[in-house]
Amino acid sequence: MKSLHAFMKKEMTEQLRSGRLLILGILFVLFGIMNPAIAKLTPWLLEMFAESLEGSGMTVTEVTVSALDSWMQFYKNVPMALIAFVVLQSSIFTKEYASGTLVLSLTRGLERFHVVVSKSAVLFTLWTAGYWLCFGITYAYNAYFWDHSTVRNPVFSAVCWWLFGVWVIALMILFSVVTNANTGVLLGTGSVVLISYLIGLLPKISRYLPTFLTDGNSLIFGIAETEKYMAALGIAVVSALLCFSFSIPIFNKKQL
Amino acid sequence: MDMLRIGDLHKRFGEKEVLRGLHLSVPEHSIYGFIGKNGAGKTTAMKTVLGLLQADAGEITVNGEHVVYGQTATNRYIGYLPDVPEFYPFMTAREYLRFCGEICGMKKAENESRCKELLDLVGLGEETHRIKGFSRGMKQRLGIAQALLHRPKLLICDEPTSALDPVGRKEILDILLAVRKQTTVLFSTHILSDVERICTDVAFLNNGAAKIQGKLSEMKMRYRREEYRLETERETDITILRKAFPQMKSVGQNQVVFSANDYAAEVVLRFLADRKISLLKWEREEPTLESLFMEVTRK
Numbered sequence A: 001m002k003s004l005h006a007f008m009k010k011e012m013t014e015q016l017r018s019g020r021l022l023i024l025g026i027l028f029v030l031f032g033i034m035n036p037a038i039a040k041l042t043p044w045l046l047e048m049f050a051e052s053l054e055g056s057g058m059t060v061t062e063v064t065v066s067a068l069d070s071w072m073q074f075y076k077n078v079p080m081a082l083i084a085f086v087v088l089q090s091s092i093f094t095k096e097y098a099s100g101t102l103v104l105s106l107t108r109g110l111e112r113f114h115v116v117v118s119k120s121a122v123l124f125t126l127w128t129a130g131y132w133l134c135f136g137i138t139y140a141y142n143a144y145f146w147d148h149s150t151v152r153n154p155v156f157s158a159v160c161w162w163l164f165g166v167w168v169i170a171l172m173i174l175f176s177v178v179t180n181a182n183t184g185v186l187l188g189t190g191s192v193v194l195i196s197y198l199i200g201l202l203p204k205i206s207r208y209l210p211t212f213l214t215d216g217n218s219l220i221f222g223i224a225e226t227e228k229y230m231a232a233l234g235i236a237v238v239s240a241l242l243c244f245s246f247s248i249p250i251f252n253k254k255q256l
Numbered sequence B: 001m002d003m004l005r006i007g008d009l010h011k012r013f014g015e016k017e018v019l020r021g022l023h024l025s026v027p028e029h030s031i032y033g034f035i036g037k038n039g040a041g042k043t044t045a046m047k048t049v050l051g052l053l054q055a056d057a058g059e060i061t062v063n064g065e066h067v068v069y070g071q072t073a074t075n076r077y078i079g080y081l082p083d084v085p086e087f088y089p090f091m092t093a094r095e096y097l098r099f100c101g102e103i104c105g106m107k108k109a110e111n112e113s114r115c116k117e118l119l120d121l122v123g124l125g126e127e128t129h130r131i132k133g134f135s136r137g138m139k140q141r142l143g144i145a146q147a148l149l150h151r152p153k154l155l156i157c158d159e160p161t162s163a164l165d166p167v168g169r170k171e172i173l174d175i176l177l178a179v180r181k182q183t184t185v186l187f188s189t190h191i192l193s194d195v196e197r198i199c200t201d202v203a204f205l206n207n208g209a210a211k212i213q214g215k216l217s218e219m220k221m222r223y224r225r226e227e228y229r230l231e232t233e234r235e236t237d238i239t240i241l242r243k244a245f246p247q248m249k250s251v252g253q254n255q256v257v258f259s260a261n262d263y264a265a266e267v268v269l270r271f272l273a274d275r276k277i278s279l280l281k282w283e284r285e286e287p288t289l290e291s292l293f294m295e296v297t298r299k
Ligand SMILES: Nc1ncnc2c1ncn2[C@@H]1O[C@H](COP(=O)(O)OP(=O)(O)OP(=O)(O)O)[C@@H](O)[C@H]1O
Pocket: B013, B016, B018, B036, B037, B038, B039, B040, B041, B042, B043, B044, B045, B083, B159, B190
Protein backbone atom coordinates (compact mmCIF):
# COMPACT_ATOMS: atom_id res chain seq x y z
CA MET A 1 0.00 0.00 0.00
CA LYS A 2 2.80 2.36 0.89
CA SER A 3 4.47 1.95 -2.49
CA LEU A 4 1.16 2.52 -4.28
CA HIS A 5 0.72 5.72 -2.36
CA ALA A 6 4.30 6.80 -3.12
CA PHE A 7 3.92 6.14 -6.83
CA MET A 8 0.61 7.97 -6.99
CA LYS A 9 2.16 10.94 -5.24
CA LYS A 10 4.94 10.90 -7.80
CA GLU A 11 2.39 10.90 -10.63
CA MET A 12 0.59 13.91 -9.19
CA THR A 13 3.87 15.78 -8.65
CA GLU A 14 4.73 15.09 -12.26
CA GLN A 15 1.37 16.39 -13.49
CA LEU A 16 1.89 19.50 -11.44
CA ARG A 17 5.52 20.25 -12.25
CA SER A 18 5.28 19.42 -15.93
CA GLY A 19 2.51 22.00 -16.17
CA ARG A 20 -0.05 19.52 -17.50
CA LEU A 21 -2.33 20.08 -14.53
CA LEU A 22 -2.34 23.81 -15.18
CA ILE A 23 -3.04 23.41 -18.91
CA LEU A 24 -5.92 21.03 -18.24
CA GLY A 25 -7.31 23.33 -15.56
CA ILE A 26 -7.26 26.34 -17.86
CA LEU A 27 -8.72 24.30 -20.71
CA PHE A 28 -11.71 22.97 -18.79
CA VAL A 29 -12.49 26.31 -17.12
CA LEU A 30 -12.19 28.12 -20.44
CA PHE A 31 -14.56 25.69 -22.17
CA GLY A 32 -16.93 25.96 -19.24
CA ILE A 33 -17.13 29.73 -19.63
CA MET A 34 -17.10 29.69 -23.43
CA ASN A 35 -20.24 27.58 -23.85
CA PRO A 36 -22.69 30.07 -22.31
CA ALA A 37 -20.65 33.02 -23.56
CA ILE A 38 -20.91 31.97 -27.18
CA ALA A 39 -24.64 31.34 -26.82
CA LYS A 40 -25.09 34.69 -25.13
CA LEU A 41 -23.10 36.55 -27.76
CA THR A 42 -24.69 34.95 -30.83
CA PRO A 43 -27.62 37.42 -31.19
CA TRP A 44 -25.33 40.35 -30.62
CA LEU A 45 -22.84 39.10 -33.19
CA LEU A 46 -25.58 38.49 -35.73
CA GLU A 47 -26.92 41.99 -35.21
CA MET A 48 -23.50 43.44 -35.75
CA PHE A 49 -23.11 41.68 -39.04
CA ALA A 50 -26.74 42.08 -40.00
CA GLU A 51 -26.18 45.00 -42.33
CA SER A 52 -23.41 43.42 -44.28
CA LEU A 53 -25.38 40.20 -44.48
CA GLU A 54 -28.43 42.00 -45.79
CA GLY A 55 -26.25 43.56 -48.40
CA SER A 56 -25.40 40.11 -49.65
CA GLY A 57 -29.03 39.16 -49.89
CA MET A 58 -29.57 37.38 -46.59
CA THR A 59 -32.17 38.52 -44.13
CA VAL A 60 -31.60 38.22 -40.48
CA THR A 61 -34.59 37.59 -38.32
CA GLU A 62 -34.65 38.12 -34.61
CA VAL A 63 -32.86 35.26 -32.86
CA THR A 64 -33.52 34.23 -29.33
CA VAL A 65 -31.12 31.95 -27.48
CA SER A 66 -31.83 29.74 -24.51
CA ALA A 67 -30.02 27.40 -22.17
CA LEU A 68 -30.37 24.74 -24.85
CA ASP A 69 -28.05 26.65 -27.16
CA SER A 70 -25.46 26.82 -24.44
CA TRP A 71 -25.75 23.08 -23.84
CA MET A 72 -25.40 22.46 -27.55
CA GLN A 73 -22.16 24.40 -27.39
CA PHE A 74 -21.14 22.20 -24.46
CA TYR A 75 -21.57 19.01 -26.49
CA LYS A 76 -19.77 20.60 -29.40
CA ASN A 77 -16.78 21.63 -27.30
CA VAL A 78 -16.39 18.71 -24.95
CA PRO A 79 -14.99 16.39 -27.69
CA MET A 80 -12.21 18.89 -28.17
CA ALA A 81 -11.51 18.89 -24.46
CA LEU A 82 -11.32 15.08 -24.52
CA ILE A 83 -8.99 15.08 -27.53
CA ALA A 84 -6.75 17.61 -25.82
CA PHE A 85 -6.80 15.48 -22.67
CA VAL A 86 -5.84 12.30 -24.53
CA VAL A 87 -3.09 13.98 -26.55
CA LEU A 88 -1.66 15.60 -23.44
CA GLN A 89 -1.70 12.38 -21.42
CA SER A 90 -0.93 9.86 -24.15
CA SER A 91 2.73 9.69 -23.14
CA ILE A 92 2.04 8.95 -19.48
CA PHE A 93 3.27 5.36 -19.92
CA THR A 94 5.35 5.56 -23.08
CA LYS A 95 7.58 8.33 -21.80
CA GLU A 96 8.63 6.08 -18.95
CA TYR A 97 9.34 3.18 -21.33
CA ALA A 98 11.49 5.41 -23.51
CA SER A 99 13.49 6.94 -20.69
CA GLY A 100 13.78 3.75 -18.64
CA THR A 101 12.70 5.43 -15.43
CA LEU A 102 10.35 2.57 -14.54
CA VAL A 103 13.17 0.05 -14.44
CA LEU A 104 14.64 1.48 -11.26
CA SER A 105 11.30 1.70 -9.48
CA LEU A 106 10.45 -1.88 -10.42
CA THR A 107 13.82 -3.24 -9.35
CA ARG A 108 13.23 -1.50 -6.03
CA GLY A 109 10.32 -3.85 -5.44
CA LEU A 110 7.45 -1.76 -6.76
CA GLU A 111 4.72 -4.15 -7.86
CA ARG A 112 3.99 -3.83 -11.54
CA PHE A 113 0.23 -3.55 -11.14
CA HIS A 114 0.77 -0.57 -8.86
CA VAL A 115 2.09 1.30 -11.87
CA VAL A 116 -1.04 0.62 -13.92
CA VAL A 117 -3.34 1.35 -11.00
CA SER A 118 -1.63 4.62 -10.07
CA LYS A 119 -1.52 6.02 -13.56
CA SER A 120 -5.11 4.99 -14.27
CA ALA A 121 -6.32 6.49 -11.02
CA VAL A 122 -4.61 9.78 -11.83
CA LEU A 123 -6.06 9.83 -15.35
CA PHE A 124 -9.62 9.06 -14.25
CA THR A 125 -9.41 11.57 -11.41
CA LEU A 126 -8.18 14.34 -13.68
CA TRP A 127 -10.78 13.62 -16.34
CA THR A 128 -13.60 13.45 -13.80
CA ALA A 129 -12.55 16.59 -11.96
CA GLY A 130 -11.96 18.58 -15.14
CA TYR A 131 -15.11 17.44 -16.87
CA TRP A 132 -17.44 18.17 -13.97
CA LEU A 133 -15.75 21.49 -13.34
CA CYS A 134 -16.50 22.43 -16.94
CA PHE A 135 -20.04 21.11 -16.57
CA GLY A 136 -20.57 22.96 -13.30
CA ILE A 137 -19.47 26.29 -14.73
CA THR A 138 -21.69 25.93 -17.79
CA TYR A 139 -24.62 24.83 -15.65
CA ALA A 140 -24.26 27.75 -13.26
CA TYR A 141 -24.17 30.34 -16.05
CA ASN A 142 -27.05 28.69 -17.87
CA ALA A 143 -29.26 28.69 -14.81
CA TYR A 144 -28.35 32.33 -14.17
CA PHE A 145 -28.97 33.62 -17.70
CA TRP A 146 -31.94 31.59 -18.85
CA ASP A 147 -34.88 29.53 -17.83
CA HIS A 148 -33.34 26.16 -17.24
CA SER A 149 -36.59 24.22 -17.03
CA THR A 150 -36.65 23.82 -20.81
CA VAL A 151 -33.61 21.57 -20.64
CA ARG A 152 -34.35 17.85 -20.32
CA ASN A 153 -31.99 15.39 -18.64
CA PRO A 154 -29.10 17.83 -18.18
CA VAL A 155 -27.29 15.62 -15.66
CA PHE A 156 -28.03 12.28 -17.30
CA SER A 157 -26.75 13.44 -20.68
CA ALA A 158 -23.60 14.77 -19.01
CA VAL A 159 -23.07 11.46 -17.21
CA CYS A 160 -23.32 9.67 -20.57
CA TRP A 161 -20.64 11.86 -22.10
CA TRP A 162 -18.42 11.60 -19.04
CA LEU A 163 -18.63 7.82 -19.26
CA PHE A 164 -17.71 7.97 -22.91
CA GLY A 165 -14.57 9.82 -21.82
CA VAL A 166 -13.86 7.14 -19.24
CA TRP A 167 -14.20 4.50 -21.95
CA VAL A 168 -11.76 6.35 -24.22
CA ILE A 169 -9.25 6.71 -21.38
CA ALA A 170 -9.55 2.99 -20.60
CA LEU A 171 -8.71 2.32 -24.26
CA MET A 172 -5.79 4.69 -24.00
CA ILE A 173 -4.45 2.77 -20.98
CA LEU A 174 -4.79 -0.54 -22.81
CA PHE A 175 -2.92 0.76 -25.84
CA SER A 176 -0.30 2.30 -23.55
CA VAL A 177 0.64 -1.10 -22.16
CA VAL A 178 0.44 -2.84 -25.55
CA THR A 179 2.50 -0.42 -27.60
CA ASN A 180 5.77 1.32 -26.79
CA ALA A 181 5.30 4.63 -28.55
CA ASN A 182 3.10 7.62 -28.17
CA THR A 183 1.89 7.38 -31.75
CA GLY A 184 0.77 3.80 -31.16
CA VAL A 185 -1.38 4.93 -28.25
CA LEU A 186 -2.99 7.74 -30.23
CA LEU A 187 -3.51 5.65 -33.37
CA GLY A 188 -4.91 2.68 -31.46
CA THR A 189 -7.32 4.72 -29.36
CA GLY A 190 -8.31 6.89 -32.32
CA SER A 191 -9.04 3.95 -34.58
CA VAL A 192 -11.19 2.11 -32.06
CA VAL A 193 -13.26 5.24 -31.49
CA LEU A 194 -13.52 5.81 -35.25
CA ILE A 195 -14.58 2.22 -35.88
CA SER A 196 -17.21 2.49 -33.16
CA TYR A 197 -18.42 5.70 -34.77
CA LEU A 198 -18.56 4.21 -38.27
CA ILE A 199 -20.44 1.10 -37.15
CA GLY A 200 -22.74 3.46 -35.28
CA LEU A 201 -23.90 4.86 -38.62
CA LEU A 202 -25.91 1.67 -39.06
CA PRO A 203 -29.15 2.57 -37.31
CA LYS A 204 -29.91 -0.88 -35.92
CA ILE A 205 -26.68 -1.31 -33.98
CA SER A 206 -25.89 2.29 -33.11
CA ARG A 207 -27.55 2.29 -29.70
CA TYR A 208 -25.27 -0.53 -28.47
CA LEU A 209 -22.05 1.34 -29.08
CA PRO A 210 -20.19 3.58 -26.62
CA THR A 211 -20.07 6.36 -29.21
CA PHE A 212 -23.86 6.54 -28.90
CA LEU A 213 -23.29 8.19 -25.50
CA THR A 214 -21.96 11.30 -27.19
CA ASP A 215 -25.41 12.19 -28.51
CA GLY A 216 -26.23 14.56 -25.65
CA ASN A 217 -28.34 16.85 -27.82
CA SER A 218 -31.14 14.32 -28.28
CA LEU A 219 -31.35 13.98 -24.53
CA ILE A 220 -31.46 17.65 -23.65
CA PHE A 221 -34.13 18.32 -26.27
CA GLY A 222 -36.10 15.38 -25.00
CA ILE A 223 -36.05 13.69 -28.40
CA ALA A 224 -34.65 10.48 -26.95
CA GLU A 225 -35.65 8.69 -23.79
CA THR A 226 -33.04 7.84 -21.17
CA GLU A 227 -33.85 4.11 -21.48
CA LYS A 228 -32.50 4.14 -24.99
CA TYR A 229 -29.02 4.84 -23.57
CA MET A 230 -28.90 2.04 -21.04
CA ALA A 231 -27.47 -0.56 -23.41
CA ALA A 232 -24.64 1.72 -24.52
CA LEU A 233 -23.96 2.68 -20.90
CA GLY A 234 -23.71 -0.93 -19.85
CA ILE A 235 -21.48 -1.86 -22.76
CA ALA A 236 -19.18 1.12 -22.16
CA VAL A 237 -18.81 0.22 -18.49
CA VAL A 238 -18.13 -3.46 -19.19
CA SER A 239 -15.65 -2.82 -22.00
CA ALA A 240 -13.83 -0.15 -19.97
CA LEU A 241 -13.51 -2.63 -17.11
CA LEU A 242 -12.28 -5.29 -19.53
CA CYS A 243 -9.68 -2.95 -21.00
CA PHE A 244 -8.47 -2.11 -17.53
CA SER A 245 -8.33 -5.69 -16.31
CA PHE A 246 -6.45 -6.81 -19.43
CA SER A 247 -3.96 -4.00 -19.02
CA ILE A 248 -2.65 -5.38 -15.74
CA PRO A 249 -1.57 -8.90 -16.85
CA ILE A 250 -0.25 -7.51 -20.15
CA PHE A 251 1.86 -4.99 -18.28
CA ASN A 252 3.07 -7.72 -15.91
CA LYS A 253 4.63 -9.55 -18.83
CA LYS A 254 5.86 -6.50 -20.66
CA GLN A 255 9.56 -6.32 -21.45
CA LEU A 256 10.93 -3.04 -20.19
CA MET B 1 27.89 -19.18 0.39
CA ASP B 2 27.31 -17.78 -3.06
CA MET B 3 25.22 -14.64 -3.12
CA LEU B 4 24.46 -15.03 -6.81
CA ARG B 5 24.52 -18.20 -8.84
CA ILE B 6 23.83 -18.40 -12.55
CA GLY B 7 23.55 -21.82 -14.14
CA ASP B 8 23.54 -22.55 -17.86
CA LEU B 9 21.87 -19.32 -18.88
CA HIS B 10 20.75 -18.98 -22.49
CA LYS B 11 19.30 -15.91 -24.13
CA ARG B 12 18.76 -15.02 -27.73
CA PHE B 13 17.35 -11.95 -29.43
CA GLY B 14 15.84 -13.19 -32.66
CA GLU B 15 18.63 -14.86 -34.59
CA LYS B 16 21.30 -13.53 -32.31
CA GLU B 17 22.42 -15.84 -29.52
CA VAL B 18 23.80 -13.53 -26.87
CA LEU B 19 24.23 -15.90 -23.92
CA ARG B 20 25.07 -19.54 -24.54
CA GLY B 21 25.35 -21.39 -21.31
CA LEU B 22 26.65 -18.81 -18.88
CA HIS B 23 27.74 -20.13 -15.49
CA LEU B 24 28.67 -17.74 -12.74
CA SER B 25 28.98 -17.90 -8.98
CA VAL B 26 29.56 -14.78 -6.98
CA PRO B 27 30.75 -15.45 -3.42
CA GLU B 28 29.52 -13.33 -0.53
CA HIS B 29 31.47 -10.13 0.23
CA SER B 30 33.44 -10.25 -2.98
CA ILE B 31 33.86 -7.45 -5.46
CA TYR B 32 33.23 -9.28 -8.66
CA GLY B 33 34.45 -7.85 -11.94
CA PHE B 34 32.39 -8.94 -14.91
CA ILE B 35 34.53 -8.26 -17.95
CA GLY B 36 33.57 -8.41 -21.59
CA LYS B 37 33.88 -6.34 -24.70
CA ASN B 38 31.04 -4.23 -26.13
CA GLY B 39 28.06 -6.37 -27.02
CA ALA B 40 29.34 -9.41 -25.10
CA GLY B 41 26.07 -9.63 -23.17
CA LYS B 42 26.97 -8.16 -19.79
CA THR B 43 23.89 -5.96 -19.59
CA THR B 44 21.72 -8.79 -20.85
CA ALA B 45 22.97 -11.12 -18.12
CA MET B 46 22.43 -8.50 -15.41
CA LYS B 47 18.93 -7.65 -16.56
CA THR B 48 18.03 -11.32 -16.51
CA VAL B 49 19.23 -11.53 -12.91
CA LEU B 50 16.90 -8.65 -12.08
CA GLY B 51 13.92 -10.36 -13.72
CA LEU B 52 13.72 -7.66 -16.38
CA LEU B 53 14.48 -10.03 -19.24
CA GLN B 54 13.15 -13.49 -19.76
CA ALA B 55 15.81 -16.18 -20.11
CA ASP B 56 15.35 -18.87 -22.75
CA ALA B 57 16.88 -21.47 -20.45
CA GLY B 58 18.86 -21.60 -17.27
CA GLU B 59 18.55 -20.96 -13.60
CA ILE B 60 19.39 -17.99 -11.42
CA THR B 61 19.36 -17.83 -7.65
CA VAL B 62 19.94 -14.76 -5.52
CA ASN B 63 20.70 -15.41 -1.87
CA GLY B 64 19.35 -18.92 -2.41
CA GLU B 65 16.02 -17.83 -3.93
CA HIS B 66 15.00 -18.39 -7.53
CA VAL B 67 14.56 -15.45 -9.86
CA VAL B 68 11.23 -15.37 -11.72
CA TYR B 69 10.79 -13.15 -14.76
CA GLY B 70 8.43 -10.22 -14.24
CA GLN B 71 8.22 -10.75 -10.48
CA THR B 72 10.43 -8.76 -8.23
CA ALA B 73 10.61 -10.76 -5.00
CA THR B 74 14.35 -11.45 -5.22
CA ASN B 75 15.01 -7.82 -6.03
CA ARG B 76 14.62 -6.93 -2.37
CA TYR B 77 18.13 -8.35 -1.93
CA ILE B 78 19.51 -6.42 -4.88
CA GLY B 79 20.56 -2.84 -5.46
CA TYR B 80 20.87 -2.06 -9.13
CA LEU B 81 22.68 0.69 -10.98
CA PRO B 82 21.86 0.53 -14.72
CA ASP B 83 24.42 1.49 -17.36
CA VAL B 84 22.59 4.74 -18.06
CA PRO B 85 20.59 5.47 -14.90
CA GLU B 86 17.45 7.49 -15.57
CA PHE B 87 15.59 9.29 -12.82
CA TYR B 88 12.50 11.46 -12.79
CA PRO B 89 13.92 14.77 -13.98
CA PHE B 90 11.33 16.85 -12.16
CA MET B 91 12.50 15.69 -8.73
CA THR B 92 15.50 16.71 -6.66
CA ALA B 93 18.03 14.09 -5.57
CA ARG B 94 16.58 14.06 -2.07
CA GLU B 95 13.02 13.72 -3.30
CA TYR B 96 14.02 10.87 -5.56
CA LEU B 97 15.73 8.95 -2.77
CA ARG B 98 12.78 9.54 -0.47
CA PHE B 99 10.48 8.22 -3.22
CA CYS B 100 12.65 5.09 -3.54
CA GLY B 101 12.52 4.56 0.21
CA GLU B 102 8.74 4.85 0.23
CA ILE B 103 8.50 2.33 -2.59
CA CYS B 104 10.40 -0.29 -0.65
CA GLY B 105 8.30 0.45 2.40
CA MET B 106 10.84 2.09 4.69
CA LYS B 107 9.68 3.85 7.82
CA LYS B 108 9.55 7.61 7.48
CA ALA B 109 12.19 8.45 10.08
CA GLU B 110 14.55 5.73 8.89
CA ASN B 111 14.04 6.83 5.30
CA GLU B 112 14.99 10.42 6.14
CA SER B 113 18.16 9.53 7.98
CA ARG B 114 19.23 6.97 5.38
CA CYS B 115 18.69 9.49 2.56
CA LYS B 116 20.85 12.03 4.32
CA GLU B 117 23.57 9.50 5.08
CA LEU B 118 23.72 8.30 1.47
CA LEU B 119 23.59 11.74 -0.11
CA ASP B 120 26.55 12.68 2.05
CA LEU B 121 28.35 9.46 1.09
CA VAL B 122 28.06 10.21 -2.62
CA GLY B 123 28.62 13.92 -2.20
CA LEU B 124 25.19 15.20 -3.19
CA GLY B 125 24.16 16.35 0.28
CA GLU B 126 24.15 20.02 -0.62
CA GLU B 127 22.51 19.62 -4.02
CA THR B 128 19.11 21.30 -4.26
CA HIS B 129 18.63 21.44 -8.03
CA ARG B 130 16.30 19.16 -9.92
CA ILE B 131 17.78 16.06 -11.55
CA LYS B 132 17.03 17.59 -14.97
CA GLY B 133 20.28 19.56 -14.76
CA PHE B 134 22.55 16.82 -13.39
CA SER B 135 25.79 15.81 -15.12
CA ARG B 136 26.47 12.17 -15.91
CA GLY B 137 28.79 11.86 -12.95
CA MET B 138 26.15 13.25 -10.60
CA LYS B 139 23.56 10.86 -12.01
CA GLN B 140 25.96 7.97 -11.56
CA ARG B 141 26.53 8.94 -7.92
CA LEU B 142 22.81 9.35 -7.29
CA GLY B 143 22.41 5.94 -8.94
CA ILE B 144 24.73 4.35 -6.42
CA ALA B 145 22.94 6.08 -3.57
CA GLN B 146 19.56 4.73 -4.68
CA ALA B 147 21.02 1.27 -5.20
CA LEU B 148 22.36 1.20 -1.64
CA LEU B 149 19.25 2.66 -0.05
CA HIS B 150 17.69 -0.51 1.33
CA ARG B 151 21.04 -2.06 2.37
CA PRO B 152 21.03 -4.71 -0.36
CA LYS B 153 22.98 -7.93 0.02
CA LEU B 154 24.00 -7.73 -3.62
CA LEU B 155 24.92 -4.56 -5.46
CA ILE B 156 24.83 -4.86 -9.25
CA CYS B 157 26.46 -2.02 -11.18
CA ASP B 158 26.46 -1.96 -14.95
CA GLU B 159 29.60 -0.19 -16.12
CA PRO B 160 29.53 2.36 -13.31
CA THR B 161 32.72 4.11 -14.39
CA SER B 162 32.55 4.09 -18.18
CA ALA B 163 31.31 7.61 -18.68
CA LEU B 164 33.41 9.27 -16.02
CA ASP B 165 36.63 11.25 -15.91
CA PRO B 166 39.55 9.88 -13.84
CA VAL B 167 38.52 11.77 -10.70
CA GLY B 168 34.91 10.67 -11.00
CA ARG B 169 36.07 7.09 -11.63
CA LYS B 170 38.19 7.07 -8.51
CA GLU B 171 35.31 8.42 -6.44
CA ILE B 172 32.98 5.68 -7.64
CA LEU B 173 35.58 2.97 -7.07
CA ASP B 174 36.24 4.29 -3.57
CA ILE B 175 32.52 4.14 -2.81
CA LEU B 176 32.38 0.54 -4.05
CA LEU B 177 35.38 -0.38 -1.89
CA ALA B 178 33.80 1.33 1.10
CA VAL B 179 30.55 -0.63 0.88
CA ARG B 180 32.22 -3.98 0.48
CA LYS B 181 31.93 -4.83 4.17
CA GLN B 182 28.15 -4.61 4.06
CA THR B 183 27.41 -6.09 0.69
CA THR B 184 28.56 -8.10 -2.30
CA VAL B 185 29.37 -6.15 -5.43
CA LEU B 186 29.01 -7.37 -8.99
CA PHE B 187 30.06 -4.86 -11.57
CA SER B 188 30.59 -5.03 -15.28
CA THR B 189 33.25 -3.11 -17.06
CA HIS B 190 35.73 -3.09 -19.86
CA ILE B 191 38.16 -0.84 -18.04
CA LEU B 192 40.74 -3.30 -16.81
CA SER B 193 42.62 -0.95 -14.54
CA ASP B 194 39.43 -0.51 -12.51
CA VAL B 195 39.24 -4.24 -12.07
CA GLU B 196 42.84 -4.49 -10.97
CA ARG B 197 42.27 -1.68 -8.52
CA ILE B 198 39.37 -3.08 -6.52
CA CYS B 199 38.21 -6.55 -7.60
CA THR B 200 38.68 -9.73 -5.64
CA ASP B 201 37.16 -11.98 -8.29
CA VAL B 202 36.77 -11.73 -12.03
CA ALA B 203 35.03 -13.46 -14.91
CA PHE B 204 35.67 -12.91 -18.59
CA LEU B 205 32.58 -13.07 -20.73
CA ASN B 206 33.17 -14.07 -24.31
CA ASN B 207 30.96 -15.73 -26.90
CA GLY B 208 28.10 -15.90 -24.43
CA ALA B 209 29.90 -17.83 -21.70
CA ALA B 210 32.31 -17.06 -18.86
CA LYS B 211 35.61 -18.18 -20.33
CA ILE B 212 37.63 -18.03 -17.16
CA GLN B 213 36.59 -17.00 -13.69
CA GLY B 214 37.83 -17.05 -10.15
CA LYS B 215 39.93 -15.18 -7.62
CA LEU B 216 41.98 -12.46 -9.23
CA SER B 217 45.11 -13.44 -7.28
CA GLU B 218 44.82 -17.11 -8.23
CA MET B 219 44.19 -16.21 -11.82
CA LYS B 220 47.31 -14.10 -11.97
CA MET B 221 49.28 -16.94 -10.44
CA ARG B 222 47.87 -19.50 -12.85
CA TYR B 223 48.52 -17.43 -15.90
CA ARG B 224 51.92 -16.24 -14.76
CA ARG B 225 54.30 -16.71 -17.56
CA GLU B 226 57.97 -17.38 -16.89
CA GLU B 227 59.14 -14.52 -18.99
CA TYR B 228 61.80 -11.92 -18.50
CA ARG B 229 62.38 -8.68 -20.28
CA LEU B 230 65.71 -6.88 -20.33
CA GLU B 231 66.97 -3.66 -21.73
CA THR B 232 70.61 -2.78 -22.36
CA GLU B 233 72.33 0.54 -22.67
CA ARG B 234 74.08 -0.13 -25.98
CA GLU B 235 72.57 -1.54 -29.10
CA THR B 236 75.65 -3.67 -29.87
CA ASP B 237 75.10 -5.63 -26.66
CA ILE B 238 71.77 -6.84 -27.98
CA THR B 239 73.52 -8.35 -30.98
CA ILE B 240 75.99 -10.11 -28.69
CA LEU B 241 73.16 -11.41 -26.54
CA ARG B 242 71.12 -12.71 -29.42
CA LYS B 243 74.14 -14.46 -30.85
CA ALA B 244 74.71 -16.29 -27.58
CA PHE B 245 71.01 -16.94 -26.90
CA PRO B 246 69.29 -17.38 -30.27
CA GLN B 247 65.81 -17.97 -28.70
CA MET B 248 65.65 -14.41 -27.35
CA LYS B 249 63.15 -12.25 -29.11
CA SER B 250 63.95 -8.65 -29.73
CA VAL B 251 61.14 -6.26 -28.90
CA GLY B 252 61.51 -2.54 -29.41
CA GLN B 253 64.71 -0.62 -29.00
CA ASN B 254 67.50 -2.35 -27.08
CA GLN B 255 65.02 -4.78 -25.54
CA VAL B 256 64.69 -8.52 -25.63
CA VAL B 257 62.34 -10.99 -23.97
CA PHE B 258 63.03 -14.63 -23.24
CA SER B 259 61.29 -17.49 -21.59
CA ALA B 260 62.75 -19.21 -18.53
CA ASN B 261 62.07 -22.50 -20.25
CA ASP B 262 64.68 -21.64 -22.85
CA TYR B 263 67.37 -20.16 -20.66
CA ALA B 264 67.69 -20.15 -16.91
CA ALA B 265 67.78 -16.65 -15.49
CA GLU B 266 71.02 -17.14 -13.62
CA VAL B 267 72.79 -18.30 -16.78
CA VAL B 268 71.80 -15.12 -18.56
CA LEU B 269 72.75 -13.02 -15.57
CA ARG B 270 76.19 -14.63 -15.35
CA PHE B 271 76.71 -14.00 -19.06
CA LEU B 272 75.83 -10.34 -18.58
CA ALA B 273 78.20 -10.06 -15.63
CA ASP B 274 81.07 -11.74 -17.48
CA ARG B 275 80.73 -9.48 -20.48
CA LYS B 276 80.22 -6.40 -18.32
CA ILE B 277 77.08 -5.51 -20.23
CA SER B 278 75.39 -2.60 -18.56
CA LEU B 279 71.68 -3.05 -17.99
CA LEU B 280 68.91 -0.48 -17.94
CA LYS B 281 66.11 -2.86 -17.03
CA TRP B 282 65.56 -6.43 -15.89
CA GLU B 283 62.06 -7.48 -15.09
CA ARG B 284 59.83 -10.44 -14.73
CA GLU B 285 56.73 -10.07 -16.79
CA GLU B 286 53.47 -10.06 -14.83
CA PRO B 287 50.44 -11.30 -16.67
CA THR B 288 48.24 -8.26 -17.09
CA LEU B 289 44.48 -8.52 -17.30
CA GLU B 290 44.94 -6.99 -20.67
CA SER B 291 46.95 -9.91 -21.94
CA LEU B 292 44.42 -12.30 -20.37
CA PHE B 293 41.57 -10.39 -21.93
CA MET B 294 43.24 -10.52 -25.32
CA GLU B 295 43.98 -14.20 -24.94
CA VAL B 296 40.40 -15.00 -23.94
CA THR B 297 38.71 -12.94 -26.61
CA ARG B 298 41.00 -14.17 -29.36
CA LYS B 299 39.95 -17.79 -28.94
N1 LIG C 1 16.32 -5.80 -26.61
C1 LIG C 1 17.21 -6.29 -27.50
N2 LIG C 1 16.80 -6.67 -28.71
C2 LIG C 1 17.66 -7.17 -29.60
N3 LIG C 1 18.97 -7.32 -29.39
C3 LIG C 1 19.46 -6.95 -28.20
C4 LIG C 1 18.60 -6.41 -27.19
N4 LIG C 1 19.34 -6.15 -26.10
C5 LIG C 1 20.61 -6.49 -26.42
N5 LIG C 1 20.68 -6.99 -27.68
C6 LIG C 1 21.89 -7.50 -28.34
O1 LIG C 1 22.55 -8.34 -27.45
C7 LIG C 1 23.95 -8.15 -27.53
C8 LIG C 1 24.51 -7.97 -26.13
O2 LIG C 1 24.10 -6.75 -25.62
P1 LIG C 1 24.47 -6.24 -24.17
O3 LIG C 1 23.85 -4.91 -24.00
O4 LIG C 1 24.12 -7.28 -23.17
O5 LIG C 1 26.04 -6.12 -24.26
P2 LIG C 1 27.05 -5.49 -23.22
O6 LIG C 1 28.02 -6.54 -22.87
O7 LIG C 1 26.30 -4.89 -22.07
O8 LIG C 1 27.75 -4.38 -24.09
P3 LIG C 1 28.28 -2.93 -23.65
O9 LIG C 1 29.65 -3.11 -23.11
O10 LIG C 1 28.31 -2.17 -24.93
O11 LIG C 1 27.33 -2.36 -22.67
C9 LIG C 1 24.18 -6.95 -28.43
O12 LIG C 1 24.76 -7.42 -29.62
C10 LIG C 1 22.84 -6.38 -28.69
O13 LIG C 1 22.73 -6.05 -30.04
